[in-house]
Amino acid sequence: xxxxxxNPRYLITVTGKKLTVTCSQNMNHEYMSWYRQDPGLGLRQIxxxxxxxxxxxxxxxxxxxxxxxxxxxxxxxxxxxxxxQTSLYFCASSLTFPxxxxxxxxxxxxxxxxx
Amino acid sequence: EDQVTQSPEALRLQEGESxxxxxxxxVSGLRGLFWYRQDPGKGPEFLxxxYSAGEEKEKERLKATLTKKESFLHITAPKPEDSATxxxxxxxxxxxxxxxxxxxxxxx
Numbered sequence: 001x002x003x004x005x006x007n008p009r010y011l012i013t014v015t016g017k018k019l020t021v022t023c024s025q026n027m028n029h030e031y032m033s034w035y036r037q038d039p040g041l042g043l044r045q046i047x048x049x050x051x052x053x054x055x056x057x058x059x060x061x062x063x064x065x066x067x068x069x070x071x072x073x074x075x076x077x078x079x080x081x082x083x084x085q086t087s088l089y090f091c092a093s094s095l096t097f098p099x100x101x102x103x104x105x106x107x108x109x110x111x112x113x114x115x
Numbered sequence: 116e117d118q119v120t121q122s123p124e125a126l127r128l129q130e131g132e133s134x135x136x137x138x139x140x141x142v143s144g145l146r147g148l149f150w151y152r153q154d155p156g157k158g159p160e161f162l163x164x165x166y167s168a169g170e171e172k173e174k175e176r177l178k179a180t181l182t183k184k185e186s187f188l189h190i191t192a193p194k195p196e197d198s199a200t201x202x203x204x205x206x207x208x209x210x211x212x213x214x215x216x217x218x219x220x221x222x223x
Contacts, residue, residue: 109157
């Protein structure tokens with residue numbers, strides 16, 4: 001089954017404790033992206049990757065890191081999480097830059113709480 | 116300023132009561148408008164892509180239309196299982212921007 005898999009689904013952590021959210025896709029997509037979704041603010045792009053070893057900042061990159069060492073994996077790293085990073089996170093992928101014809105395929109989400 | 120807005124923010128319908136959701140955009144060089152459905156706590160699920168004014172797409176009780184300034188998602192005789200948040204997204208240039216969504220509740 002074609003899918004984007006994120007782990008974990010739920011995570012509660014403390015301020016400053018480094019964490020990684022994993023993302024993997026099995027569709028051989030070149031383009032991958034991380035979004036956060038907050039009430040009233042919608043989906044905002046954190047980082048994206050056009051291909052292996054090619055990453056760039058989205059609209060809200062502060063406090064996050066990413067890497068793309070393999071085509072299928074695109075982990076999101078929070079080196080020193082803070083409470084304002086409490087959010088619902090989505091990984092998404094697309095064959096090329098999102099557009100034709102489906103835009104993105106999304107993962108199921110990771111609900112992160114930083115206390 | 117490039118912008119994507121959706122209205123209403125929330126909509127409650129009785130089962131069978133048809134209505135429309137709106138997605139308005141002020142961007143240059145539209146390359147595609149996308150509709151997604153999102154259930155609580157889940158990732159958005161693709162519904163439609165529209166590319167040019169006048170285009171229409173249908174799927175079960177949903178029909179999406181596109182003009183030069185906006186798109187409508189028409190819901191005909193909705194059922195409770197149609198309750199979800201509906202997101203539109205716009206691709207223009209190298210940008211892909213989501214609207215804030217419309218939260219639809221269909222009551223039995």
